[in-house]
Amino acid sequence: MGIPEQTRQSAHQSHEGRNMTKNTEVKKHEEQPLATPFGLLTEMPEHVKNSTGLGQENVTADDIGIPQIIIIQAQSPQRQKMDPAYVPGLEEGDLFNSLTKTKMESPLLWVDCFFKKQWTVGVNRKKDAKGGLISNHATKEEADAVAAAHPNAATLEVFETRIQGGVILNRDGVPVSKALIYFAKSKSKVAKAMNAILDGFGVDRWSVVWELSTVTEKDRQSGQNYFNFSAKQAGWTPKPLMDQLKAFNDQLNRANLTLSAKDIDAATSGEPSSDRF
Numbered sequence: 040m041g042i043p044e045q046t047r048q049s050a051h052q053s054h055e056g057r058n059m060t061k062n063t064e065v066k067k068h069e070e071q072p073l074a075t076p077f078g079l080l081t082e083m084p085e086h087v088k089n090s091t092g093l094g095q096e097n098v099t100a101d102d103i104g105i106p107q108i109i110i111i112q113a114q115s116p117q118r119q120k121m122d123p124a125y126v127p128g129l130e131e132g133d134l135f136n137s138l139t140k141t142k143m144e145s146p147l148l149w150v151d152c153f154f155k156k157q158w159t160v161g162v163n164r165k166k167d168a169k170g171g172l173i174s175n176h177a178t179k180e181e182a183d184a185v186a187a188a189h190p191n192a193a194t195l196e197v198f199e200t201r202i203q204g205g206v207i208l209n210r211d212g213v214p215v216s217k218a219l220i221y222f223a224k225s226k227s228k229v230a231k232a233m234n235a236i237l238d239g240f241g242v243d244r245w246s247v248v249w250e251l252s253t254v255t256e257k258d259r260q261s262g263q264n265y266f267n268f269s270a271k272q273a274g275w276t277p278k279p280l281m282d283q284l285k286a287f288n289d290q291l292n293r294a295n296l297t298l299s300a301k302d303i304d305a306a307t308s309g310e311p312s313s314d315r316f
Contacts, residue, residue: 106138153204158182
């Protein structure tokens with residue numbers, strides 16, 4: 040006995056309805072956003088904005104992939120053919136990118152976004168030719184105390200180091216790279232001069248565009264010539280870049296940068312022995 044036509048249609052409609060319901064349920068399920076136990080936050084909340092960067096205490100430049108700008112000296116390893124760090128074609132006085140291992144344009148257009156001063160305890164190369172980094176400190180008092188208590192206190196020295204982070208611009212004023220400069224020992228006077236000019240203007244640090252190049256100087260103790268940074272104001276930062284540059288300042292403040300032995304060795308490599316540590 041066959042199934043009545045009306046019954047077949049009802050069953051077919053019921054089956055289609057179930058399929059439609061099932062398909063709709065699947066579609067709805069597929070469209071649902073990924074759930075998390077605490078809810079997905081797409082914008083930075085206030086409790087995150089107001090945090091203090093804990094967990095970043097030991098971050099160095101290498102850990103955030105920002106190159107250091109260094110000056111090639113006559114005795115820099117990059118100029119010694121037998122050294123693994125050798126780079127063909129470099130001359131003393133060239134600006135060098137420590138990350139890409141390439142010569143940089145000089146003069147550079149540079150916007151300084153970040154400044155941090157610390158006191159470094161290092162081995163005086165005049166007393167121990169090997170030199171070396173002992174520690175970094177927020178104040179001279181802390182550094183002096185560590186140096187005085189060290190077993191080899193007689194071979195140590197305490198000096199200022201200024202870490203400055205900035206953005207390199209091309210000639211059209213477009214940012215092309217972030218970078219760090221370590222102004223240690225004789226380079227500190229360049230950082231002081233930049234700070235004095237900024238203080239005189241009374242503007243945000245990243246408001247000024249600098250022209251960075253190198254100049255020849257003579258070490259007073261050894262009489263040896265070497266190259267140092269030269270900085271002069273080239274202009275003012277374009278308004279569209281101001282927020283971007285402030286964000287870089289915030290990033291470096293959160294990172295709590297400090298010098299490593301590798302950083303300071305790169306910054307002073309090839310300089311007169313009395314100016315290294």
